[in-house]
Amino acid sequence: MSFKYLSKDSPDLILKQIKVKVDNYFLDNDYTKNGNGNLALKFIAQLTLVIVSAYWVFHANSFLTLCLAYLSVGFSMLLLGINFGHDGAHGCLTGNKRFDGTLFQIIYAMQGLGGYMWQIRHNSAHHIFPNVYDRDSDLEMSPLILLNPKQKSKPIHKYQHIYAPFLYLIVTLFWIFAEDFIILIRKDSANSRIKKIPTIEWIKIVAIKLIYIFNFIVLPTLIADFSLFQVVGAFLIMHFIVSFFLTFTFFISHHIQEIRYVRANEETNIIENSWLSHQINTTIDFHPTSYIAHFLFGGFNTHIAHHIFPEICHIHYPTLTQIVKKTLEENNVGHWYKSFTFWEGMRSHILHLKQTAHEILENQEHEELSSIEIRN
Numbered sequence: 001m002s003f004k005y006l007s008k009d010s011p012d013l014i015l016k017q018i019k020v021k022v023d024n025y026f027l028d029n030d031y032t033k034n035g036n037g038n039l040a041l042k043f044i045a046q047l048t049l050v051i052v053s054a055y056w057v058f059h060a061n062s063f064l065t066l067c068l069a070y071l072s073v074g075f076s077m078l079l080l081g082i083n084f085g086h087d088g089a090h091g092c093l094t095g096n097k098r099f100d101g102t103l104f105q106i107i108y109a110m111q112g113l114g115g116y117m118w119q120i121r122h123n124s125a126h127h128i129f130p131n132v133y134d135r136d137s138d139l140e141m142s143p144l145i146l147l148n149p150k151q152k153s154k155p156i157h158k159y160q161h162i163y164a165p166f167l168y169l170i171v172t173l174f175w176i177f178a179e180d181f182i183i184l185i186r187k188d189s190a191n192s193r194i195k196k197i198p199t200i201e202w203i204k205i206v207a208i209k210l211i212y213i214f215n216f217i218v219l220p221t222l223i224a225d226f227s228l229f230q231v232v233g234a235f236l237i238m239h240f241i242v243s244f245f246l247t248f249t250f251f252i253s254h255h256i257q258e259i260r261y262v263r264a265n266e267e268t269n270i271i272e273n274s275w276l277s278h279q280i281n282t283t284i285d286f287h288p289t290s291y292i293a294h295f296l297f298g299g300f301n302t303h304i305a306h307h308i309f310p311e312i313c314h315i316h317y318p319t320l321t322q323i324v325k326k327t328l329e330e331n332n333v334g335h336w337y338k339s340f341t342f343w344e345g346m347r348s349h350i351l352h353l354k355q356t357a358h359e360i361l362e363n364q365e366h367e368e369l370s371s372i373e374i375r376n
């Protein structure tokens with residue numbers, strides 16, 4: 001079943017204008033659409049942080065410094081994942097898809113994650129159909145969290161804005177030790193079903209988990225001067241904090257109050273919007289002009305540019321964001337573009353959870369009442 005966007009004159013023209021300006025930017029400056037010297041420096045800086053943090057773990061002299069060292073490892077690996085793993089999955093780091101794909105897999109494996117299904121789901125479901133019910137794999141995070149007002153809800157969801165921040169503490173642990181296996185077993189990419197998972201992917205995923213446990217639990221217990229109990233404690237504290245931060249980073253780009261959710265027409269499979277308007281109106285930026293945010297979040301803080309140009313390396317997104325914003329304003333649709341601070345995004349996400357559950361439950365109660373009236 002294929003889903004389509006409507007072709008609309010005005011947004012199609014705006015998209016054309018944006019693309020011409022972006023192409024000119026690359027031509028005028030003689031840049032490639034992949035990484036550059038700045039990206040290489042960023043990679044060296046973030047990789048050095050990982051190496052120094054790992055060295056610190058093995059030389060920590062108290063439980064407090066062990067926890068700080070673990071946190072440092074967790075966050076520096078997260079930076080590599082957000083900045084280089086994500087771009088690698090899109091094949092836009094060097095332009096050599098094989099090399100970029102391998103680097104993405106290595107960066108994910110370092111964090112205990114399998115990249116095979118994630119890459120398929122991210123590129124063929126999330127990017128094509130952001131926030132579209134039944135199509136976007138990112139909407140299926142957990143049955144306990146309802147992101148989309150068009151999903152079915154249970155009474156517990158009334159409290160999701162209260163328990164969500166606690167649930168977000170264990171998202172990375174769940175992802176590593178359960179979700180990775182669940183999506184391989186289900187062979188489900190949200191947008192389509194994978195016919196057969198290659199055996200090598202099963203071998204790889206088991207090996208990744210074993211190596212991860214060896215690196216993060218066994219090795220520090222053997223080498224550093226701490227008990228297994230202390231090492232596991234530091235490991236869990238790292239996950240709780242990194243997971244909380246990562247989950248909000250993912251969610252505030254698409255799931256806040258000001259964002260749209262869409263359900264394709266059930267008969268025609270058509271999404272009643274143009275591709276450009278849909279991508280922009282389902283995505284937000286945060287701190288889009290901040291150098292620090294650009295260093296930390298890569299293409300996530302300038303996520304609108306990423307959704308329009310996923311094949312271009314994130315190092316160019318601050319310029320592309322300005323081009324997109326200016327072109328929208330020139331066409332009197334500047335209000336499509338939305339940007340927030342990280343804090344505003346977190347707040348709006350929690351309010352979105354509250355409002356979503358409330359709306360769905362109210363609609364369901366209304367539907368149940370009308371069906372009782374009809375039967376009577």
Ligand SMILES: [Zn+2]
Pocket residue numbers: 086090122127306310
């Ligand atoms: Zn992406």
